[in-house]
Amino acid sequence: MGGSTLFGTRPQQSAGGLFGSTAGMGNTLNASTMPSSSLLGSRTALTPAQQQADSQTQALQLQQKIEAIFHAWNPASPQCRFQYYFYNLVNPNQVSLYSRPANSKNDALWEKAVRENPDPSCHVPVLAVGFDDLRTRVEAQNKKSEEHQQHLENVKTRLESLTTQHTLSNSSRLLRAAVAQTQLTQKLLKFVQHLHLLIPSVRSSSIRPEEEQLRSILEEVEDELRRGRMKGKLNELWALLGAVNAAKERARTGTGEWAVVDEDGLTHLTQILSEQQAGLAHLTKILQKAMKDVGIIVGTNTNSAEPEYEVDNLLSSTNTLRASALR
Numbered sequence: 001m002g003g004s005t006l007f008g009t010r011p012q013q014s015a016g017g018l019f020g021s022t023a024g025m026g027n028t029l030n031a032s033t034m035p036s037s038s039l040l041g042s043r044t045a046l047t048p049a050q051q052q053a054d055s056q057t058q059a060l061q062l063q064q065k066i067e068a069i070f071h072a073w074n075p076a077s078p079q080c081r082f083q084y085y086f087y088n089l090v091n092p093n094q095v096s097l098y099s100r101p102a103n104s105k106n107d108a109l110w111e112k113a114v115r116e117n118p119d120p121s122c123h124v125p126v127l128a129v130g131f132d133d134l135r136t137r138v139e140a141q142n143k144k145s146e147e148h149q150q151h152l153e154n155v156k157t158r159l160e161s162l163t164t165q166h167t168l169s170n171s172s173r174l175l176r177a178a179v180a181q182t183q184l185t186q187k188l189l190k191f192v193q194h195l196h197l198l199i200p201s202v203r204s205s206s207i208r209p210e211e212e213q214l215r216s217i218l219e220e221v222e223d224e225l226r227r228g229r230m231k232g233k234l235n236e237l238w239a240l241l242g243a244v245n246a247a248k249e250r251a252r253t254g255t256g257e258w259a260v261v262d263e264d265g266l267t268h269l270t271q272i273l274s275e276q277q278a279g280l281a282h283l284t285k286i287l288q289k290a291m292k293d294v295g296i297i298v299g300t301n302t303n304s305a306e307p308e309y310e311v312d313n314l315l316s317s318t319n320t321l322r323a324s325a326l327r
Contacts, residue, residue: 075130078105082130085113086137087123098124192292199296211297218290221283230283237276240269 071077083106090098104110104127113125128134207215224230244266 075132080129083109084128084134085109085125086128087117088126089122090124092122095120095122095124101125101127103127103129189288189291192288193295195292195296207297211293214290214293215297218287218294221287221290225287230280233276234280237273241273244269 068079071079072081074080075082100110109127110125113127117123117125128137
């Protein structure tokens with residue numbers, strides 16, 4: 001049943017020890033042991049054939065993973081992960097000449113590129129595979145950008161040259177042309193005043209009713225000019241123009257470059273000046289025509305010196321205002 005100890009009888013153990021089961025504590029070391037479960041549990045032993053098959057399966061899976069990584073990074077493989085479609089801008093008449101790229105092996109990517117084309121009338125999909133194609137495209141875009149920058153520099157240089165030429169040559173020529181036009185206008189008015197002396201039929205004829213009516217219109221125009229209202233309006237415009245020029249000079253002196261602060265105010269001022277100038281020009285034409293007709297009717301006008309002086313002053317002021325606006 002079991003061996004006795006100092007503390008009494010000890011029952012027989014029913015379970016095995018740490019490394020296997022024993023018949024009892026009193027058995028000798030060379031006694032036979034029965035197979036039983038150990039403390040770490042039982043494990044089924046694999047046969048050599050099973051171990052070899054398991055190793056082959058693991059090696060095959062590892063090889064498949066390595067091949068998948070290789071194809072994902074290989075630009076020549078259809079399974080390459082680095083594929084992207086760009087869109088090139090071409091002539092709309094040449095869009096039909098482009099077809100699917102030869103290196104396009106992925107049907108899903110091609111259909112997506114065609115479906116997401118922003119403008120099929122002038123854009124064609126172009127496949128870039130791998131970092132080499134991407135670098136080639138970036139280099140081409142940088143080269144094209146440098147060409148555009150060079151064209152912009154050429155245009156800027158051309159504009160600066162034209163601006164300098166306009167400032168040094170065209171502005172002075174326009175001013176001289178305005179002065180010459182004023183002088184020619186004055187000479188023409190003086191010639192028109194004495195033109196009736198060269199036409200005997202007009203010189204010897206009597207004044208007709210319509211000519212008398214025209215004479216009254218001329219007198220009203222002269223009265224309008226002599227009241228000073230037109231001169232006051234012209235002086236007001238001169239004051240506004242002087243204020244604009246003063247602001248321009250202050251801005252140029254302070255910052256080295258003149259810039260318009262209030263675009264709306266300048267536009268409104270320009271519109272007012274244009275309207276007043278058009279009114280003065282129209283009034284001047286009426287006055288010239290009326291003076292011509294009255295000169296023809298009356299013959300020699302003894303009071304022609306004063307209207308001539310008024311008209312000359314008006315024309316001179318109008319042309320000077322026009323020349324100032326051009327500057």
